[in-house]
Amino acid sequence: MNVFIEPTTRSASPEIDFETLHENRKNSGAIPKFLTFFAAMIIAAMLAIILGNIVWGGYGIISLDFLRLPPENGMEGGGIFPAIFGTVALVILMVIAVVPIGVFTAVFLSEYTTPTSISTRLIRQAINNLAGVPSIVFGLFGMGFFIAFIGGGIDALFFDSGRPVWGQPAIIWAALTLALLTLPVVIISTEEALRTIPSEIKDASLALGATKLQTIRRIVIPQAMPGILTGAILAVGRGAGEVAPIMFTGAAYYLPYLPTKLNDQFMELGYHVYVMATQSPDIEKTKPILYGTVLVLLLLTFLLNFTAILIRSRMRARRASAAQ
Amino acid sequence: MEKYKFKPKSRVREFIGEKFIQINAYAAIAAVLLIFIFIFKEAAPIFYDQDVKQEASLDKMIFKQQFKKGREPKWAWQPESDIPKFSLLPLFIGTLKAAIIAMLFATPLGVGAAVYSSQFASKRMREIIKPVIELLAGIPSVVLGFFALLVLATVIQNLFGLTYRLNAINAGVALGLAVIPIVFTIAEDAMTSVPNSLRDASLALGANPWQVTLSVVLPAAFPGIAAGVVLGFGRAIGETMIVLMASGNAAIISASFTDSIRTFAATIAAELAEVVFGSAHYHVLFFIGTILFLFTFVLNMLGDVAMTRIKTRLQGKLQ
Numbered sequence: 001m002n003v004f005i006e007p008t009t010r011s012a013s014p015e016i017d018f019e020t021l022h023e024n025r026k027n028s029g030a031i032p033k034f035l036t037f038f039a040a041m042i043i044a045a046m047l048a049i050i051l052g053n054i055v056w057g058g059y060g061i062i063s064l065d066f067l068r069l070p071p072e073n074g075m076e077g078g079g080i081f082p083a084i085f086g087t088v089a090l091v092i093l094m095v096i097a098v099v100p101i102g103v104f105t106a107v108f109l110s111e112y113t114t115p116t117s118i119s120t121r122l123i124r125q126a127i128n129n130l131a132g133v134p135s136i137v138f139g140l141f142g143m144g145f146f147i148a149f150i151g152g153g154i155d156a157l158f159f160d161s162g163r164p165v166w167g168q169p170a171i172i173w174a175a176l177t178l179a180l181l182t183l184p185v186v187i188i189s190t191e192e193a194l195r196t197i198p199s200e201i202k203d204a205s206l207a208l209g210a211t212k213l214q215t216i217r218r219i220v221i222p223q224a225m226p227g228i229l230t231g232a233i234l235a236v237g238r239g240a241g242e243v244a245p246i247m248f249t250g251a252a253y254y255l256p257y258l259p260t261k262l263n264d265q266f267m268e269l270g271y272h273v274y275v276m277a278t279q280s281p282d283i284e285k286t287k288p289i290l291y292g293t294v295l296v297l298l299l300l301t302f303l304l305n306f307t308a309i310l311i312r313s314r315m316r317a318r319r320a321s322a323a324q
Numbered sequence: 325m326e327k328y329k330f331k332p333k334s335r336v337r338e339f340i341g342e343k344f345i346q347i348n349a350y351a352a353i354a355a356v357l358l359i360f361i362f363i364f365k366e367a368a369p370i371f372y373d374q375d376v377k378q379e380a381s382l383d384k385m386i387f388k389q390q391f392k393k394g395r396e397p398k399w400a401w402q403p404e405s406d407i408p409k410f411s412l413l414p415l416f417i418g419t420l421k422a423a424i425i426a427m428l429f430a431t432p433l434g435v436g437a438a439v440y441s442s443q444f445a446s447k448r449m450r451e452i453i454k455p456v457i458e459l460l461a462g463i464p465s466v467v468l469g470f471f472a473l474l475v476l477a478t479v480i481q482n483l484f485g486l487t488y489r490l491n492a493i494n495a496g497v498a499l500g501l502a503v504i505p506i507v508f509t510i511a512e513d514a515m516t517s518v519p520n521s522l523r524d525a526s527l528a529l530g531a532n533p534w535q536v537t538l539s540v541v542l543p544a545a546f547p548g549i550a551a552g553v554v555l556g557f558g559r560a561i562g563e564t565m566i567v568l569m570a571s572g573n574a575a576i577i578s579a580s581f582t583d584s585i586r587t588f589a590a591t592i593a594a595e596l597a598e599v600v601f602g603s604a605h606y607h608v609l610f611f612i613g614t615i616l617f618l619f620t621f622v623l624n625m626l627g628d629v630a631m632t633r634i635k636t637r638l639q640g641k642l643q
Contacts, residue, residue, distance in 0.1 A: 040440045047456055104349060105348055105349040132624040135562070140592065290474075309455070
């Protein structure tokens, strides 16, 4: 390691030059400190500008009717209710799919294996890689695997009408695609919670004659609940904002009805923003509604993220106090 | 565990429960494998199917092609024209241009803010910076794309007096906003994992805080900072919605950053909805998906190796 320090302190002379040392300390790098501070401030300022612009442009349009009504006049009027409904339905299905798998994976990693075993390392590597896969690739995968392979397979086996029933874009396929995308979030969050559980509690349960599975079900999982909840909320926050994976797997430009069956298509807030911003014939007329939709989407994801951060920081505080 | 006596029934249940959990745990591995298999399966005809190869073989995607007699051979991406052209070079250049701008923008800001947060900031300041970064990370990419399309594009056009509103700079800066949290988080994590003993020793020898940062903390945390930049680059290459909305989506070959660009990811997003199932175009789009997948896979591996190495080095050797 290159530990380079001022020449004066390096010199072979046994006498310490306190004069230079003092000067050196006094001149404690105010300029670099300011420059790095400046970098942080630029980031904060950009965030403020983005949020300010969206709140400024969007708050005027938001009303009960805006949240309650469907779009009208080719999206130049009306509200965004179908998109809100679709988003909520989508993330609920996603959570149902992703939380059990994510929690079991985390339990397996922390309770059944050692950190250095091959299976742990493979799973961990897979989680990391899954977290880095571009979201559009998830969209391709959802189309090739869920719609064509699984959906098409179901159609070929059970329906012979010639028209696709399950082998078409649908809310269930979009939800499952998003579940894969958010799986790492749930696993990592649950694992962090599992690590905070003192081993004494588990040992006590085992010593009282409970089996490992009983200990996990009655002691470990309930104790890890805040972490699981955090993971689920973060996953929802992430899933609610992703557009690329659902573009081809189920989201629709405009639908006159709400999705009621698992193989219905649906409208979604993020996709609605994309459609209005890029396909609108007259952007000036769509703008207010567009800003309103962005604001609703942003509020939704921020509220979710904020709740998750709050639960997590409480959990960490509890862990810190338990450790003392 | 085996030493305890259980009723046989509970032992069976125990076994089934463990296997069930174990099978679930392999879901992540299965997912990564399935993603690769299913994307590559749809891309593979490019290599063996004669009909597809006629329109889009590997060398047609890479090398200059002569499309009409007497015309100069050229690279072009025009998949839906009468003579479909599938050169990947314009898309590659576009992807690279956006990612370069994004990294030029995000690296100094992300690393600078990370240095400040981990070395200089008071505890209270840190508690402001971290949520700011988390908020930025929480903005959905479609919202950043929307902002770049409606607001940022106009600002940048007026600032530099550009001909095209939507260009590589606009897309790159918006992309940088998405990359900053990644660079910051990983670089900050690496710098805070430098043991305090190193820092204290350097301070005790008379170095000032900036000298400590420059000659002790930064060299020690370098692999981690590099990992942050590499992973950020991976995100910049694969990000879809921002470039789809902010880049202009014109597949042209030019060295200028003020021209419109079209990236790999945005091409898939823009064209997959209209493509004929099973056509050469369809397979080429999945081939682009395969490239994106493999590229980010390799970058992730590299970033991972760097992070593990720095953690074991700093915590293993120096405790």
